Amino acid sequence: MTVCERAARVFAEVFGIDPDGVWCAPGRVNLIGEHVDYAGGLCLPMALPHVTAVAVRTRSDGRLRLHSDGFDPVDADLFGDRVDGWGGYVAGVAWALDVPGFTGADIAVVSDVPVGAGLSSSAALEAATALAFASLYMLPSDEAGRDALARACVRAENEYVGAPTGGMDQQIALRARAGHAMLLDCADGRAEHIPFDAQTHGVTVLVIDTGTGHRLVDGRYGDRRAEVDAAARRAGPLRDLSSPPALDDTVLRRRARHVVTEIARVRDAVAVLRAGAVRDLGPILDASHRSLRDDFEVSCPELDVAADAARAAGAFGARMVGGGFGGSVLALCDTGDVPRIEEAARTAAAGRGFPRPSFLEAVPSSGARRC
Numbered sequence: 001m002t003v004c005e006r007a008a009r010v011f012a013e014v015f016g017i018d019p020d021g022v023w024c025a026p027g028r029v030n031l032i033g034e035h036v037d038y039a040g041g042l043c044l045p046m047a048l049p050h051v052t053a054v055a056v057r058t059r060s061d062g063r064l065r066l067h068s069d070g071f072d073p074v075d076a077d078l079f080g081d082r083v084d085g086w087g088g089y090v091a092g093v094a095w096a097l098d099v100p101g102f103t104g105a106d107i108a109v110v111s112d113v114p115v116g117a118g119l120s121s122s123a124a125l126e127a128a129t130a131l132a133f134a135s136l137y138m139l140p141s142d143e144a145g146r147d148a149l150a151r152a153c154v155r156a157e158n159e160y161v162g163a164p165t166g167g168m169d170q171q172i173a174l175r176a177r178a179g180h181a182m183l184l185d186c187a188d189g190r191a192e193h194i195p196f197d198a199q200t201h202g203v204t205v206l207v208i209d210t211g212t213g214h215r216l217v218d219g220r221y222g223d224r225r226a227e228v229d230a231a232a233r234r235a236g237p238l239r240d241l242s243s244p245p246a247l248d249d250t251v252l253r254r255r256a257r258h259v260v261t262e263i264a265r266v267r268d269a270v271a272v273l274r275a276g277a278v279r280d281l282g283p284i285l286d287a288s289h290r291s292l293r294d295d296f297e298v299s300c301p302e303l304d305v306a307a308d309a310a311r312a313a314g315a316f317g318a319r320m321v322g323g324g325f326g327g328s329v330l331a332l333c334d335t336g337d338v339p340r341i342e343e344a345a346r347t348a349a350a351g352r353g354f355p356r357p358s359f360l361e362a363v364p365s366s367g368a369r370r371c
């Protein structure tokens with residue numbers, strides 16, 4: 001049974017009636033362009049085949065009732081209560097969209113996007129919810145409409161949930177195309193879909209989930225964002241610089257160097273993909289990891305060990321993905337080498353007493369859709 005089918009079934013079991021419809025949105029992995037979205041930079045994410053599905057039925061009494069197996073149920077007054085915890089991602093989208101005529105909903109959520117793995121499970125929930133409301137209340141869901149929905153999801157996350165994230169995750173969850181990575185210009189929201197068919201080259205994008213928690217609301221992500229803003233106040237928009245600025249403050253200098261060099265790496269990666277030289281992404285990924293580890297300081301031993309193990313076992317390149325401080329590593333490798341790399345990552349983690357990693361293969365997939 002698919003995730004969407006399960007959502008419809010859970011809805012019927014919990015609420016005793018069929019939903020009006022089921023919508024889903026994917027998790028994501030970012031090929032390159034990390035910690036540059038909130039600096040108006042370029043990034044190159046792709047959607048995962050893993051999705052979060054929401055089965056939705058509207059209500060007319062102002063209540064929002066949410067169910068997700070393994071999480072506390074929510075039963076809130078839409079116009080009175082503030083919804084904390086996981087339900088905030090749904091209530092926040094309703095708040096940000098502020099749809100005329102919306103008077104409540106019952107929603108069942110089912111997902112196979114790993115939670116806390118840096119694969120944007122929260123953006124998948126926001127995006128699925130936003131598209132559901134767009135369909136039910138006739139908001140535009142063409143390309144421009146999806147950009148607007150993504151922006152509403154970002155407001156939900158920033159202003160309702162209180163996580164100061166950029167916009168990459170919500171944009172890819174709503175706008176991804178199967179078989180493509182999406183070159184997103186975070187300065188203006190423009191997206192270009194770049195064919196990315198690693199599989200036909202015998203190459204796999206392997207995601208190594210280190211099993212170490214990753215949270216965006218614990219302050220460290222926000223610290224980095226504030227440092228980038230401070231660097232930009234001194235040096236001007238980092239996006240516009242062709243080389244790293246010579247700032248007096250050594251910390252800000254390193255943060256800015258990451259942003260400027262990472263944006264350049266995105267351009268290099270796009271050139272490599274356009275030339276069909278997928279394996280040449282490897283050194284670009286490695287350089288990104290070094291920059292995130294040394295200049296931006298958002299890696300951690302679990303991520304470094306997984307990336308090193310993957311490289312030593314034959315990956316062309318490997319880097320941490322997402323916000324950092326835990327979460328996942330992306331390794332680009334020959335498909336035949338996947339078992340060896342998985343074994344190497346497991347062995348390396350066990351040797352350091354780290355949690356046992358888990359794995360998934362990232363095949364570029366579609367954005368949010370009605371199931």
Ligand code: GLA
Pocket residue numbers: 030033034035036037038120165166167168169216322323324
């Ligand atoms: C998290 C945020 C994104 C982005 C990445 C780092 O996933 O949600 O907006 O900043 O971290 O690239």
